[in-house]
Amino acid sequence: MKHTILTGDRPTGPLHLGHYVGSLKHRISLQSQHNQTILIADMQGLTDNGHNPQKIADNIFNVMADYLAVGINPEETTICLQSALPALAELSMYYANLVSVSRLERNPTVKAEIASKGFGASIPAGFLNYPISQAADITAFDATLVPVGEDQLPMLELTNEIVRKLNAVAQQQVLVESKPLLSDVSRLPGVDGKAKMSKSLGNVITFGSSDDEIVKAVRAMYTDPNHIRVSDPGQVEGNVVFTYLDAFHEDKDYVSALKEHYRRGGLGDSKLKGILADCLINLIMPIRVKREMYLSDPAQLKQILKAGTDRANQKSQQVLSRVKTALGLNVF
Numbered sequence: 001m002k003h004t005i006l007t008g009d010r011p012t013g014p015l016h017l018g019h020y021v022g023s024l025k026h027r028i029s030l031q032s033q034h035n036q037t038i039l040i041a042d043m044q045g046l047t048d049n050g051h052n053p054q055k056i057a058d059n060i061f062n063v064m065a066d067y068l069a070v071g072i073n074p075e076e077t078t079i080c081l082q083s084a085l086p087a088l089a090e091l092s093m094y095y096a097n098l099v100s101v102s103r104l105e106r107n108p109t110v111k112a113e114i115a116s117k118g119f120g121a122s123i124p125a126g127f128l129n130y131p132i133s134q135a136a137d138i139t140a141f142d143a144t145l146v147p148v149g150e151d152q153l154p155m156l157e158l159t160n161e162i163v164r165k166l167n168a169v170a171q172q173q174v175l176v177e178s179k180p181l182l183s184d185v186s187r188l189p190g191v192d193g194k195a196k197m198s199k200s201l202g203n204v205i206t207f208g209s210s211d212d213e214i215v216k217a218v219r220a221m222y223t224d225p226n227h228i229r230v231s232d233p234g235q236v237e238g239n240v241v242f243t244y245l246d247a248f249h250e251d252k253d254y255v256s257a258l259k260e261h262y263r264r265g266g267l268g269d270s271k272l273k274g275i276l277a278d279c280l281i282n283l284i285m286p287i288r289v290k291r292e293m294y295l296s297d298p299a300q301l302k303q304i305l306k307a308g309t310d311r312a313n314q315k316s317q318q319v320l321s322r323v324k325t326a327l328g329l330n331v332f
């Protein structure tokens with residue numbers, strides 16, 4: 001079955017290893033068989049960076065370069081820019097009337113983000129609303145499959161609720177429901193061991209990280225606090241270094257042998273961290289070289305983004321028109 005895939009990223013910084021295992025790997029492997037659109041969600045990026053729009057603007061091409069360097073092929077995947085797609089903002093306005101404020105306030109991901117961002121009582125209205133704009137992003141392309149990390153599940157639930165409500169109001173099938181596609185590592189912890197690697201938390205290894213930065217981040221990783229001498233038996237569960245080896249090392253048998261050795265005692269943290277650092281450097285170094293090459297030619301990046309955005313505008317305007325007609329609003 002051929003799927004229509006929609007997914008995206010906020011241009012709040014260069015992409016990181018969480019994106020890679022949580023979503024990008026799927027996007028790369030699915031792009032040749034399916035109809036895929038990737039959205040650079042700059043408007044969503046502004047919902048918690050309203051006072052710092054330059055940060056969002058500066059990172060659009062960073063994210064573009066990351067996509068191309070990691071293997072997203074613009075001949076197969078439409079890459080587009082959210083703020084240049086007016087249908088998305090319009091759809092959001094219609095959908096906002098189908099969702100209650102308390103429903104938005106109950107969203108567990110938004111709740112956790114509000115707490116970690118320290119908004120206090122000053123939550124930007126746009127931030128509370130961003131799951132609605134995400135529903136607009138997904139439905140504007142008639143997406144059926146959305147490869148995302150686990151943090152996005154509440155957004156997809158809300159999207160399908162909006163789809164069902166709109167179809168009920170219009171008394172016809174206007175929009176289609178979509179399904180999440182989760183990977184084996186749907187929530188990569190940060191290098192600080194915190195629940196999620198995230199640009200906004202700064203606990204990341206990005207595709208732009210230098211070899212030194214990778215080594216430093218791995219050295220600072222949390223292991224087992226009771227594993228003091230090399231000869232001590234160590235704990236694998238909850239040990240961030242092993243979480244990363246499981247996520248990134250290609251030789252699973254080798255990782256199993258390392259775990260056994262660590263549990264038994266005799267495998268030191270610094271040796272183990274050296275193995276992880278080498279593994280991550282092997283993964284990131286070639287991507288970093290390519291992303292620098294793409295970043296050195298912003299005109300090319302702009303042209304690829306413009307071509308994808310033009311295509312995405314055509315599609316999203318069609319869906320907007322369908323929604324307006326179903327609501328009886330296509331007067332002219």
Ligand code: ATP
Nearest residue numbers: 009010012018022148149186187188197198199200
């Ligand atoms: P921000 O902190 O600005 O929200 P982010 O690091 O959370 O940035 P997003 O742009 O919000 O990144 O997420 C883009 C996609 O990558 C989403 O599908 C999200 O689920 C996925 N993703 C992000 N971080 C992780 C992670 N640590 N593990 C798995 N998937 C992730």
Ligand code: MG
Nearest residue numbers: 010151198199
């Ligand atoms: Mg996020």
